[in-house]
Amino acid sequence: MTYFVYILASRKHGTLYIGVTNDLARRVWEHRIGKGSHFAAKYKVHNLVYVEPFGEIEMAIQREKTMKEWPRAWKIRQIEKDNPEWNDLYDSLNR
Template identity: 70%
Template structure:
């Protein structure tokens, strides 16, 4: 089962949230329903703008921790390298 490290944004260049999950579609849906993270709920951080998959949970957790330590500018560069328009990638998960 793949594990996903993901970044959510409130809007382009908005508030960011980094998380890890074993079911990205379910987890983003939960965030959009206001479940699981008070931070996401408070700041309406629901746009999936970046994701990376890993086979081992340990590697995914380490990557999540690394991204959380990164500066905001580095996170924005990472997002814009793969998603320059900050499109919401959620609809592509089941497509």
């Protein structure tokens, strides 16, 4: 099974949300309909801007926890390394 650490954004350089899941398409959809998290719903954080896959849940959870502790500038740098335009990656997911 594959696990994913993901970052959602409200807009380019906007509010960020970091999470972990084993079903990325479903989880992002839940965020979009307001069922993902109270924080994401309140701040309209639904654009998928970063995804990192892992083969083991323990590694994914550790990465999520580590990234949540990073300074904001590091999170932005991580997003822009692979997605400089902050494109919403949701439509590119294989559903």
